[in-house]
Amino acid sequence: MRRKTKEIQCGNVMVGGNHQVSVQSMITSDPRNISSAVAEILRLEEAGCDIVRIAVPTMESAKNIYDIKKQTTIPIVADIHFDYRLALESIKQGIDGLRLNPGNIGDEERVRKVVNQAKKNRIPIRIGVNGGSLEKQLLEKYGHATPEALVESAMGHVRILEDMDFDDIVISLKASDVQLTVAAYQLISKKVHYPLHLGITEAGTVKTGTIKSAIGIGSLLLMGIGDTIRVSLTGDPVEEVYVGKQILKSLGLKQGEVTIISCPTCGRCNINLIKLADEVERKIGQLKKPIKVAIMGCAVNGPGEAKDADIGIAGGIDSALLFKKGKVIKKVPENEILATLLYEIEKM
Structure with missing residues (x-):
C-alpha cells in the first residue's frame, strides 16, 4: 500500500495524497x-x-519565465541555487514551483522573503539533497x-x-548509488509526511541510467x-x-494509457516481430x-x-492471428498486420 502523504499542488498537477505518481x-x-x-517543454509535454524543471542561473532566465509559460501549459519548476533574488523573480514571473534548499540562499531575512512570497502565491518548494553535495559538517560527521x-x-x-x-x-x-538512495528514502519516509520526489541522480546514459533508475525508483515504489x-x-x-512512464506502467501506477506487452521471439517466430513491436509502440505509445x-x-x-490483453496478435507463417481477450477474431496476412491492429485499436 502506498504511503499517505500531504497533498501539494504544483500548477494544475497534484502531488501526494491519493493522486497518481507524476x-x-x-x-x-x-x-x-x-x-x-x-x-523542448512542448516536446516533453x-x-x-x-511537471518540467528549468535551471534558472541568471536574472535574465528568471525574467523569461513569464514568456515561456505563456506558450506552454505544463507546470514549470524553477531550479534555484544560492541567489534568493532569482527565486523572488521566478515567483513574480508566475513559476509553479521552486527547487531550492533554504539553507543555501542566504541569511534568515533572505529566506523569509522567499518563503513569504511562496506562501502568498501558493508555490511549493522542493528540498533537493544530493549525495555529491552534502554540507561540509555532515561529511565530517559521517x-x-x-x-x-x-x-x-x-x-x-x-x-x-x-x-x-x-x-x-x-x-x-x-545519489548515484542505488542502495544508498533507497536506504535514505526508506529512512526519511518514517520521519516526515511530505511528498517524496524519487530519482537516482547522475544515473548515466540512456541504457545504463534506465536500468539503475528502474531498479532504484521501482524498488521504492514497490515499498509504497x-x-x-x-x-x-x-x-x-x-x-x-x-x-x-514505463516504470509506473510496469507497476500498475499509471492509469488511463495504453500498455504494450510483447514476447522476446524465438525460432518459432515466422514474422518480423521486432520491427512490428517497434512500429506499434511508436504509433500508439502515447x-x-x-x-x-x-x-x-x-x-x-x-x-x-496474453489472454488478459484487450487486443493482440499472434504470429503464424507469414501471417498472424488477431485476438481480443484471448478469443481469435481472424487471420491477417503479414503485410496487413500493423494496419489491421491499428484500425482495431482505433475502434476500441
Missing part, C-alpha cells in the same frame, strides 16, 4: 533562449511529462555520504521552512514510497519521460486509452499467455 523531467535548454526552451547524512541534511532545510510556518514541501534525497519521479539520463529528456495490447510471436505465446 513524471517529471528537466529541459537542457538555457531559459535565456525562450524559443528553444519552449520547444507531448511525451507525457507531468565520513562520507550515508543515508543518515542525506536525511539529516534534508531535515535541516525542512526545519528552516517549518519554523517560518511553511509546509508546502516536497523532498528528494538523491514515492509521489513523483524523475529519471535522470545523459540524453534526450524525452527518454526520461518514456522510462518514467495513446490515452486504458487498454493492453499484446504483440506475440507464435501460437505458444499467443492468445493463451
